[in-house]
Amino acid sequence: MFKRLCDSRVENSGSWLDDEEAYTSWADADAAKARPLLLLLGEKNTGRSTTVSTIVQKLKARYKTPTERSSRVLLAWYFFPSLSDKADKGDPTPARTALKHIALQLAEQDMALAKSIASICEEKDNGTYFTDVSCESLWKDLKLGQPRGDTMYYFIFDGVEKLSKMHADAGTQFFDVLQEASHSSATESDGSRIRLLVSGSGDAVKVLGGFESPTINIAKSNGSDIELYIKREMRKYDIFQGNDSKDEASRKKINDKLLEMAGGSFFKVQSTLDRIKDLVDSGGQESELDDLLTESDWGREAISKNVVAELQEQLSPQNIEEINELLIWVVYGFEWLSVDQLEAALFLRFGSTPLQKLAKKLQGKYSRLFEVDGQVITVRRDLLSLVIKDPKQLRSLDDDTPRITATITITKGDITTVQNFLWALFQKSVVEKFEFEPLAGQITQTKSEIRVNDSDAHLAIVMQAISFLIKKPDARTETLGRYLVWNLPIHLKELNNPERDHKVDNAAKKDIGSMLFDILGQGTIIRRHWKHFVDVPLFGNTTQISTLLAWLQDPDVSGHFGVYQMDWLDKVISSPSPHRTLLSSMAREVGHRWLRSSENDPWEAYRSLRRYLSLEVSEGAADASDDSLVILSTDEESLALDKAERWCKSILQVTDEQSLWYERVGETARKVDEFDHAIAMFLKATKMPGASWTCHRGLAHSYHQAGKLNDACVSQKKALEILYELKEPHPHDIWVTNMDLGKWYFELKERDQATIYYEKALEAKPADEAYYRILEANLTSQSNGRTLDLIETMSHETSTNGGTSLLGSALLLMATDEDTYEKYFTSLLSLTSSRHGMLGMVLSAMDEAIQLAADKELLFERSALRLYKGLALYYYGNEADENPLTSAVRLWEECHSDARKVIEETGTYVQWKWMWLGGQVISDIVCHYFKEATAANTEASALAKLGEITIGHRISYEDNRVSPAESYMGAYETLQGNFTAVRAHFRKNMLTAHEMLSDDTDENDADAYFVLFQCLLHTGDETNALIAFELTGPIEKTIEMRLGEIRGEDKAAATEILEFAKEKFSPNDAAPTRYTAVLDELQRRMDLGNVESEKTITNETYQRLHSLLAQKRPATEDGDGPNQPYEITYSDMVINWRYFCNGNCGGTWDFETDINICKYCWDTPFCQNCLPLLQQGTSKMLACDAGHKWLHVPRWNLRESTGLRDGTVMMGGEIVDGRHVGGQRVKIKEWLSTIWKEWDIE
Known part of the structure; x- marks a missing residue:
């Protein structure tokens, strides 16, 4: 909803807020005396929700970038759905939903908070917590009222009056929570750390704030927004847009009159503009315009009634019937229905397709009644009550309709005569419908009234469902099928509501009964319409x-x-x-x-x-x-x-057993990740008579997903063998099977074999993906000459889809592969730069790929291609470009703009790939200006450039880690010797790390140590940076992880014990405590024998589990308890994150090798092989600079790096030849206290 409001906003609307003292004081996070609660009052059609969306945008823009201000701001909002929203009908707990949305948004902005909330949710979720918890408990449990450290929360709630109308008790709870939060915040000595904005209409909102809360009445302040809206709509409708004096006078007259009569209501304005448009389109006179503007001063209800009356008068009987059918689905449907679905409903009702598309009607003659917002179609809110008619009212109207009644009396006649008479009467009345010849001039169609009511609507939908289900699938109605099947029981429940006065007649009940039997008693309906029953x-x-x-x-x-x-x-x-x-x-x-x-x-x-x-x-x-x-x-x-x-x-x-039976069980098992079961079923299937080649293919895929690549290849070859023997195999089947086989051989690093099968796939069906996979296999091989020849050939050949080269198409596919595109583009550019003229071919192909991505609306792929084209220009140059550095930065700026827009619209966790891309782009941009600043040796200009980049180039405010802009700015200050300034620069990041290490959970400690590492690295504190980095290392497997790894006959017992651990312990409990408790529980069960066991778990099973787990019992927290550390191996560790070498090798670093991390660049490590190549200039890299300096991080040693096991580190000492030598072993807490003291953090 928020995005829809933002998209519909008039440009520059909401500017009047900057002149509202109540708003400006509330929006200033540093204003200590500001009241914590701001009320925004506005009735419907005053633009209240749009104004709230403007406030959200203003706050996002204001606080998206950290400054030297005292507090960090997190912003969250929730718009309660309108009473007609379909989502509203399915949400029984809207108040709790609002608080959950708030918590989720906070989590997206704060990594430490995200892990804390996740921990709380895991601890609290017992299956009923989130459905039964009160608003007050949810607020407290999720700590929504307890900002941590120096953080400030802004919470915005729009449309709270809807909550009180829909769910009175929940509304009272919700208001109590907000009142308590605002009062608690107002009494804090350091000023309010929670700011609340509540918008709505009615007395409930006023009562919420009491007399002390500042209030803004939108209807009294939104005149400038209404004026902007009038101008936009007149431009859209092309009303009086000429430059002559007559059009100018008409525009001014309309603008002045509408502003005068609006009274803060957009509805009056829109209704009048619609009528003006109709008048202009029909060639009306100026006097009619004057009359219309006079009428526009009527009250809202009068205007609404006039709109409905005019539609009733202007539309044909057929149009009104169509509108009434639309009202049934739009008002009483339980889902938002698309235009295509509504067209299907109309065809189902009338049995014909109008010449004019429904979308055109909704934008034209039906637009005064219906609103279209993307795929959402609604009745205009002010008109809804006028078209909904009470069934009682309709019956009383029907009672006045003229009727003819007759009584037939038979005085004489035998039984045969009477039977013949009644049969003839039946024929005439029922079959032939008394087909009288119409009188001349009386062939007319009665015009019905625009109206709808719930009882008739639900019945109509049920009857349409019957009509749909008894017929064979029809392409003209299929789009409505899923809705009818899924919602039929809900509409039937509404019809059976005992509170309804309107009852279903017996004829309809019989039809419903027959349909229910056909669906439930025979299975014919589900067979006919299976896809809708899925x-x-x-x-x-x-x-x-x-x-x-x-x-x-x-x-x-x-x-x-x-x-x-x-x-x-x-x-x-x-x-x-x-x-x-x-x-x-x-x-x-x-x-x-x-x-x-x-x-x-x-x-x-x-x-x-x-x-x-x-x-x-x-x-x-x-x-x-x-x-x-x-x-x-x-x-x-x-x-x-x-x-x-x-x-x-x-x-x-x-x-009888059939191959198909076991094949389908196997395929199902594969889909639910039960690969051993799938393999067993597929093996059974392959050994039965008539086994299809698909059995071997399914077996191959199961082997592949189980990690048995060699077995997968053998089975896939068997599938191919059978497939080729078929009389007329489908080319697509041959293509897919060969492609999969090629990919699996590529995973086995058998690139020549992979290429063979890719080429066989091409024989079956030419496709760009096969060419891309051949290029991939060659790029990762050692055959540079062959690879260069292939690239050159692909640059000259046309794509199988036409319009671009094979190389251009392959580069687009390369950008689509999120896991590998970074490595492949790096290799491609490094390789092609070695042969004269080849890089130019690649750059041309990149241009083709960028255009192809734009044509296909592949925004991420286009941005990735721009990123790497920029890197190619920046580090390798281009003979055709006189200023490649400027061109590169321009491409990165375009990428940054796209990434920022996507992330701000969709949220960070949803778009993690954009977060990575955006961070990389910003790093490249800031690195460029960092080089310029250090080369210029002019402090003022350098700081101006870097300062501008720091403020303007940040993806969002959600990431606690040091950003690229902050990294380079800090490194620059360190190089200048401004140590006071650099510590002030990183202070907020250090406070975040302090918060994370001081909270109740240890799950975010590794993230906190990495933040510490970044800050210490860029401030030149190399010794402590190495210690912090060591503490981010691999973690010892927890009891939950070890239980989850157990397979085979003991798996059921391990799962049972795992459930015990989840129920009994919180993730905040220390790992050794949880581990010991599980061992104690196993011992308890062993002592009891099988007495308590309701399942088939034996005492021997518990003994095996106890013996296995006891061998890996972790040390106590201080390392000096009865349980000393066991001899740890790498199999006992979990690598919780990895570094990628920024050189051309494309390798990953996982603590088992040395690494070198740049002291200036953002997250830029190099392996031992690539760093010398960068320093010597023998190989160009797409990152860093030969003149930079690096911190050498030695291999993470299991026996020397004991901090994560026994809580100690080697403090002090010095860096000698890239090694940390000397120092004193102390507790981690002692080392941290020296860091906090040095940074003046309490």
């Missing part, structure tokens, strides 16, 4: 099942059933588990589709069947040995699969 909620939703059952138990619904139908219904009702029995026919069809049909993905059917088999079975029935009463609850996937398969065998009465 993942349908009905299979596991007891509320929906109960709704259908209640309908069927109504005598008016099932009274016309035949013997077979009644037998089925009696069986359902008398069943000990009626919910299961009701869906049994459907479930049988799902089971058939899962294991006995190859028409669909088996995983689709299995998902639905799993939900069905999770439905409860009555206690008496559950004890039976019947396989048809299988119950799935929290079973592991392999056990659940086995149970579901046994159920299918029983229900489908399978007696």
Whole structure:
């Protein structure tokens, strides 16, 4: 919703806020006397929500970049959905939803807070916490009212009056929380550290703030926004946009009159502008314009009624019927329906397709009633109440309709005569409809009223669902199919609402009964419309099942059933588990589709069947040995699969084993990551008569996902062998199978073999991806000459899709691969720079790829290509470009702009790849200016440039780590000897590290030490930087990790103990404490024997687990307790992050080798092989500079680097020949206290 509001905002709107003292004081985080709560009052159509979105944007812009101000600002907001929003109907706890959204946004901006919140959620989540918790508890538990350190929170809530209307109790709770937060914040001695903005209409908002909270009434202040809106809409409608005096006078007259009568309401303005547009389009006169402007001064209700009346008068009867049908779906549908879905609904209703598209009508003659926002279509809010009519009111109107009644009296006549008469009457009245010839001049169509009501709407949707389901799939209505299938039970529940006065007539009930039997009793409907039943909620939703059952138990619904139908219904009702029995026919069809049909993905059917088999079975029935009463609850996937398969065998009465059956079980197992089970099933399938080549392909993929690459290749070759023997194999199957085989050989580092299969794929079907994979194989080989020849050939050949070269297309595919594009582009540029003229070919191909990415709207790929084209120009140059450095920086600026826009719109965790790209781009830009600043040797100009970059080039304010701009700025100050300034520069990062190391969780400690390392490195404190870096190293496996690794016969017991550990302990509990407690629990169970065991877990199993885990018992926290450290190996460690060498090798560093980290650049390490090449200039690198300096970080030694195990480090000493020598071993806390003291942090 926030994005929609931002997109619809008029440019420069909200500028009046800068003149509102109440707002400016509240928005100033340094204003100590500012009141913590600001109220924004506005009725609907005053632009209140849009103004709130403007405030959010203003605050984001103001506080996105850290400055020397005293507090760090985190901003979060929530817009309560409007009463007509579909999301509103599905959210029973909107107040809690708001607080969760706030917490999530805080987490996105603060890494330490994110881990703290994650820890709290894991500790609290017992299955019901987040559904039962009160607003007050949620606020306290998530610590939303406790900003840490010097942080300040800005929380913004819009539309709170909707909350009080929808959920009065929750609204009261929510208001109590906000009142408490504002009052607590107001009494703090250091000023309010929580600022709240609450917007809405009505007395509830006023009561919230009392008399002390500043208040802004939008309707009294938004005149400038309305004027901007009038100008924009007149430009959009092209109304009086000429430069002549007449148009200018008309514009001024309209503007002045609308401003005068608006009273802060955009609705009055929009309604009048719509009418003016219609008047201009129809060639109206100026006098009519004057009359219209006079009428525009009417009240809102009068204007609304006039709009509906004019539509009623102007539209044809057919248009009104169409509008009424749209109202049914737009107002009473349970989801937002797209234009395509609404067109399908109209076809379903009227059986024909109008010449004019619905989208055109919604933008044209229907636009005064409906609003279109992207794919969301709504009724204009001020008109909604006017088109919704109470059914009672409609019946009273219908009672006045003229009627003809007649009574037939038979005085004489035998039975035959009477029967003939009644039959003839029936024929005339029912069949022939008394087809009288119409009188001349009386062929007219009665115009109905624009209206809708809930009872008739729900019934209409149900009847349309019947119409859809009984017919064969039709392309003209298919877009509506999923909605009808998924929501039919919900509409039926609304129709059966006992509070409704309007009842469904018996004829409709009979149709509903017949349809329900067809769906539930026979399975024909699900077979016909299977794709709409995939993942349908009905299979596991007891509320929906109960709704259908209640309908069927109504005598008016099932009274016309035949013997077979009644037998089925009696069986359902008398069943000990009626919910299961009701869906049994459907479930049988799902089971058939899962294991006995190859028409669909088996995983689709299995998902639905799993939900069905999770439905409860009555206690008496559950004890039976019947396989048809299988119950799935929290079973592991392999056990659940086995149970579901046994159920299918029983229900489908399978007696003969078929290859297809085991193939589909195997494919399902593969989809749920049960690879051993999948391999076993596929092996069974391959050994049966008639086994398809797809069995071997499935086996190959299972081997591959299980990490058994050689076995995968053998099975895939067998699949290819069978495939080639087929009479007419599909070229695509051959292409895909060869491509997969090529990729697996590439993973095995057998690049020549990989190339062979890529070339075979090309024989089946020419495709750019195969050429790209051949290029990939060559780029990672040692055959430089062959690779250069290939690149040159690809630059001259046209893509299989035409329009660009093969090389250009391959480079776009290279940019698409997020995991490898950095390494491949680096290798490509380094290699092609070695042969004259080749780099120019690559740069031309990059231009083609950039244009192709733009044509396909691939924004990330275009930005990645720009990044590396910039790097190519910057480090290798270009004969065709006189100023490659300037061109490179321009390309990076374009990348930065795109990355910043995407991240600010979508959030950081959602777009991690953009975070990385944005950081890399900023690093390159700032590095350029850093070089210029240090080369210029002019402190003032250097600081001006770097200062500008520091402020303007930061992706967001969410990352606690040192940013690229901060890295270079700090390094520059250190080089200048300004140590006081550099410490002030990094102070906020150091405070963040202090916060993270002082909180209740140790999960974020490694991140905190890395922040410490960055700050200390760029301030020249190399000794302490090395210590901090050592503390980011690999972590010892926890008890949870070790239990999760156990496989085979002990896996079930390990899973049970793991659940015990999760329930009993918080992640904040010390690792040795958790480990010891698990060992104690195992010992307890061993002592008890099998007494408590409800499952088949034996005492021997617990003994094996205890013995295995006891060998790896960690040391106590101080290292001097009864449990001394065991002899640790690398298999006992978890590498929680890796560094990538910035040289041309493309290698990763994982603590087992030496590394060299630049003291100036942002996150720029080099391995021992690449650094000498950079220093000597023998190989160009796409980062750093030969004149920089590096900190040598030695290999992380398991026996010497003991800090993470026993809590000590070697403090002091010095760096000699790149090694830390000397010093004194002290506790980590003691070392940290010296750092905090030196930085004056308490």
